[in-house]
Amino acid sequence: MHIRYLLALALLPQLVLADESETTPAPGAQCLVLPPVPIPEPSADERPLDLQQIKIVSDSSAAKMGDKASFQGDVTFSQGGRHIAADSAVLDQANERLDANGNLVFQDNMFTVTADSLSAEMRSNSAQLKGAQYWLHGQQIHGEAENLEITQDNNLHLSNTNFTTCPPGDSSWLLEAETIKIDSSEEWGELWDAKLKIGDVPVFYLPYMTIPVSEKRKSGFLFPYFSTSTTNGVEVATPYYWNIAPEYDLTFTPHYMSARGLFLKSEFRYLAGEAQQGQLNVEYLSNDDLVPNRADRYLYHWEHQGAIADNWRVLANFTDVSDNNYFNDLPSDVLRATDNQLSRIGEIAYFEDNWDMSARVQDIKVLGEEESPYQVMPQIGFNYRAPGFWQGLDFNLMGEASNFRHKEDQYATASRLHFEPSVSLPIHGPAGSLTSELKLLQTNYWQDTKNYTGTQPLDSSVSRTLPQVRIHGQINFERFTDYFDANYRQTLEPQFQYLYVGYEDQSNIGIYDTALLQEDYYGLFRDRRFSGLDRIADANQMTLGLTTRLFDDHNLERFKFSLGQIYYFEDSKVGITDPSRPNEIFKQENTSNSVLAAELNTQLYSDWFLSGAIQYDTKNRNNKKSEVTLDFRPGVNKLLQLSYRYVPDLVNSNTNESVNVSQTGLRTAWPINDNWYIVGNWYYDLNEKRSVETYTGFQYESCCWAVRLSYHYRIKTNYVDNLDPTFNDRELFESGFYLNFVIKGLGGSGPLGVSDMLNDGLFNYRKPLYLKN
Template sequence: MPFTSRSLLVSFAGCLLYGAPVIADDGNPVSPENSAIFPLKTDAVNSCKVPDKMSKEEEEQQPVLIQADSVEASNNSKAVYKGNVHIIKGRQEIKADSITLHQQENIAIAEGNVDYSSMDMRSTSDKVTTDLTTEDTTMVNTAYNMSCQPIRGTASRVLKTGQEIYQLEDASFTTCPADDNSWRFKASDIELDQSDEWATFYNARFEVLDVPIFYLPYITVPVGDQRKTGVLIPSASLDSKNGFELSVPIYWNIAPNYDATTTINYMEKRGTQLESEFRYLTELGVGTVDLEFLGSDEKFQEKGARWGASWVHSGIFRKHWKFEIDYSQVSDIDYFQDLNSSIGTRDEGQLSQSGEVSYRSQDWDMTMRVRDFQVLVENQTPYRLMPQVEFNYYAPQFYSAFDFNFHSHVSKFATDDETKPSATRVHLEPKLSLPLSGTWWSLTPETSLLYTYYSQEFDKQPEGADGPLDLAHEVSRTIPEVRINGAIYLDSTHRFLGEYLQTLEPKIQYLYVPEVDQSEIYGGTGDGGYDSSKLQLDYYGLFRDRQYSGVDYISSANQFSIGATSRFYDDTYKERMNISFGQILYMDGSGTQSDTDDDKNSSAWAMESDFNYDDYLFYHGGIQYDSNLSELQIANSTLEYRHSAGYVQANYRYVSKNYIDENVPYSNSDNTTTRYGIYQAGILTQYNIGNNWRLRAQYFYDTKEEFMLEALAGVTYLSDCWSFGLTYSDQLISWDSGSTLSTYKPEYESNLMLSIAIRGLGSNTGITSGSATNALGYGRPFYLNN
């Protein structure tokens, strides 16, 4: 019984299978419980939220909303809708030239310009067959877009099983935006699992601009944040160090709290390297194990197999126990210079090998630690700490306003250098302090007693700079210390330059440590020791109570440290500038030493300053000037301009040769390290062009020796589906063999890195820049509050 109308909205009498209603508009009102608005609209379609599981009865009772220009129905078994047909049921929506609805099976067959939408896919097809109850759907000659991931492609046939599983035949797959075919996968079969957020490809080939690049019989890739075992997207690069490089990562989803990534890294000039990262999360904490192995380095065959390993762990157990592990080791000292590695960086100069376990309570804590180093230079044998047990006790206000602290440790030092002693050291340090303060002042007098016992082991007296030392196998030392630290906080009633609120914070400290003979202790004269080195005397160091790290040498003191800090705040109380300066006054004339005059009674002046102008221009600077010798010892300065698209930074660093000779623990008398000191200037910049392009460059230069230290220039392009990075670096790595600083012949390593990667599959696929890097890089040394 056919009937038609130009804008007919058909009402099909009766119900579909098991009484599922068909709702349409024939000009008569519909009941409120089955009301719908025409043209048909729904908020359920194309929502990424997975719906709650419904019972079979609930699914069957969902209404089927139909709109069409005409309908032909017969015998309550089939209805053919034609002309602008629009059907909605639950989270399915179909638009087509014609749709045939088989009522008994509850199956709709759409033909001609078919637009199909579900909760996670939109597609256009020549033909779509769908079960309106189970949502099982078959599509023919389809172009699809996933709603909840940036995935699109084509397929000769698509089979949708339920709400989340898609099977595609003779299909393509890409995450590039529409009309961008920079890359894609083509495969005989593709499985998309929306619940696991992974895609599986069979007989896949990867194409760039429609040109096949490589073939893989099987590969899985992430399309969301879910983890699943499979081969991840390879990346390729080309540089002058390794030649053509292809990296294929394989991800292993071992358990919810364990996973691993193994990367097969082929390097044209080096061979094939295996890299593995294992991550874990347990009750004892979180950690990562990294391993790298190159069986034979074709570029340096004499170095044999090359490898690197590291283990980093940190965790807290039952609130009180804390575990820390930081262990790294490589096969040879040139490892970081020759290979790109995630184990460490060459500018560190050494790799840490340490571990500690601590127990902490409110009043006390105890820590046991071991520590060693792999030094990445020749002929250096540092001391191993095997082990150290440290105990600390805290008793604030244990008597009236007095605070009591107790610090102690027992340490065992060992070394492979037979010319140095090994030792067991016991150190006890009780401290009593009285912190006093008011609204505009603070004063803290404190006294400590430092007791240290050494058991030193050596076969013959170790050699010092002036001959054999006079060490004792057993020696103890007791040193008292008195320290008084006070400060005043003043606000100006007048605004600086009529705009800024200024504060002045004068500070003074008195420190007394009697002179005690410590020559029987290794390092007891201030030259090194088991774990001691001289600290830099910048402004913040003026108010320390020690000149050396560690306790092998406690320098005597009878001195006043004086200084002041002035801060400037704007109307919002944001700190815009500060300047600090100070000096130590020695009561016993133990300051600057001179070859012709007696020791002076003051240290070098130290000054630090920071400046922020309108949140786009920043400055930091610091100097140490010895007025006794009229010599500038140390200076550093950094000026940075920031804008919405990037930054430009210029910096300069200076250290006098005299300062190096007096404070560096090795001799520089033959000028093998430096002839003039450090005169280092650098400029760094980064500029972003739009949302896609990033330019960066840096250049460091020795202004005294007049040669380049390092240079780097790079450009990166990032789009929604691929990235491109080109980076050139040139680094000073050594001098010619046999050359001295009087005949400089610097050797450089030049590296050109080209990186190309696809983006959009998982969170770690895209490469943001070439991997060429420099030891001297960007720093942000600004220390303003707020």
């Protein structure tokens, strides 16, 4: 016989350990550590009063009003989301005490505990469970305790206890402690007399430590980092995380390098209100043993971005380093060894539906370059858009006022004012599109040349007015067809562009922010040959292009090929001084057409993918640039990639010599089994007949721990050393071993993944464009 009691008593406190929505799931379903019984959820239609009532169900019971009530056989107590199941229980109503024994399970929405017995003091809102096993819901943490106490302030105290994130029966690691105290509000635990076991072998002892039981931040040491390399020697880094406040934190990393000394790094992050954030990095190495005069080396970096109200946006970015080779020699947290430009930008912008304006200052420091770019101090931009303002015509106005300054006196300084009104008539439909556009390019310069020492004369005042006409059209054809016994929808998309830009002699204008653009397929349809505004090339030309695609039955693109070329009716007469070759002037050659640009992306068969691009000079029969990549991707984290790239006439920034780059590469990522992965990269320079980069990484990852051992051999991008220009005793290649180790649940989460191993090198992994698995 089942007997139900509805009592308006509070049985046990609700212990809050973690916000389940904030936890990190296990990497796979096989890693989930689940409590032994399901967690009943209160029904959605229960009224608040129902959540305060206690429901008791048992096979039999005996009760005396105001005294004791005993329950026998499949006893269950429930109150809202809290539940107790036991073989027998006694409720002492006079002393407000509950005792339960036999197959005891206590659950709420945060954790589950099984125990030999339970004693609960309802007056003090506390409870003790003997011989307990516990599970934290939504996480992998579980363990045992000789005694588990739920205190009156909703905290958890465990004696002679342990915990792990490994599945039951897996003893990869276990943390034992004399006492664990878990603060339900802070969501962190304190451990006394803690001992870490790996494979049942004690490896580490701490008299006191703190651990997370959720993703909530807390101050403490993070996992150390170990490596050894031919350049820096043995490296050990021990980051310390300081949770200063909810809106501030700081990570301080002493990084010892046996060949150089103690490298100190710090990263301060902050939130400014609800919509702004930023960070400040400071790095310092005193008396570097491997550079002349044991010089001090440093970096400081600040970045900030966010919104002010609904319409305002702010952006700031500033980085500086002590010397050109800082990123080549030291493991910075800010930039990589391949980055040689330091941006210093400050910008504020205002946005409305049809217009926006911005103000910015900009300075770029180029490492290893003798000549530095101009500073923009400041630049005011304005854009206005009026789509369909009259008879289907669109009107746009772009305006810009810029002031250019240089750190060195021998360069000219200038102010530039530019207006660019345009009227266009766009016609779009499923069968194609036709856009006709008319622009007027008005630019005024005021140049200060009193300290200017260049050989090309500059005018103090210049007014340049250029008309531009652009007509771009595209037609879309499609048909259903089949190739290799598969059905496809094939498109044929021919397009053309006629471009006319008037001519003015612009050799009397300095070069402040302008450079030559690449001529890839999409670049053929630009209306400019140069970036910036200091040179606007005259044009009278027609661009013809063709794209064809194949879509499968699921409308996924399986093939794409594009081919295009520009045909010149007149030669361009506007040139630009190449900053790396100050004695040479670029001028469009007397040729009837541009390079022939082609791009290909296709799924060859099943899991094989091919992508490539080429720029071919049809007049001189020269390959101007090409690259091809072949991918085999049969599944998640499975990759075999072959690649080749060729770039002629690439200028060496140190020697100003022109070199041809011809490199081939092999990249692979493959799971050996469910836990082991291998990643390898190898790139070879065909001209120099030498390897430029080799990377091999082995990684083991289970539910509760992960380890990675990697080897890296790479060419270094050494620059002329501004610490001592005569110092040239730098290694051309660097090699080293690196070790990462993580125990999940002790403050470490997997940095380890196949994707970051693929990107750990000079050449980042890229899938073929536009194609999906």
